[in-house]
Amino acid sequence: MILAPCKRGANKGKRKVAVQAKEEGIDYAHNFIDESSRGEDRHAQALEDLLQHYFK
Template sequence: MAGKNFSGETMEVGLYLAMARQAYREGYPEIGEVLVRIANEEAAHAAGYAELTGQISESTEENLKKMLAGEQMSNKAKKEAATKAKELGIDAAHDYFDETSRDEARHAQALAGLLKRYFPKKCCD
């Protein structure tokens, strides 16, 4: 039950944020702000389900390591998708995956930096 709820909540976060972006593009900033606020509340719901279902550790260090590995894997997958989109001549997809792969790399750098700063003896050989 909680697993389905987690998936539903995370999907809603993405949908609400996408709808907010559309509202901003159409010139409805108030609608955009409300949709972003709802997305943040849905994200908090998802966080609660992640805690209930044991998807996070009681160790911040372990949580950082887990997410670092995920960000690195996501970065690689998105780089590959960007390359494939470029080969197929799908510019919009290439641009999207290229941009998001750079975001994932930045996320990985931030997580690695936190590990090095707070857990220097155990981190990042």
């Protein structure tokens, strides 16, 4: 399934933007995007676990 790798890619992209916002001193944006990044990672892990449980 292609969705889990896409979620991982979204996580990496959002993490990069969060770090950039922190470096620029935009703490509100950093906090918001960082939390969103963590959500993408949780979703990816849940999808991978479901796929492994039901299809392997």
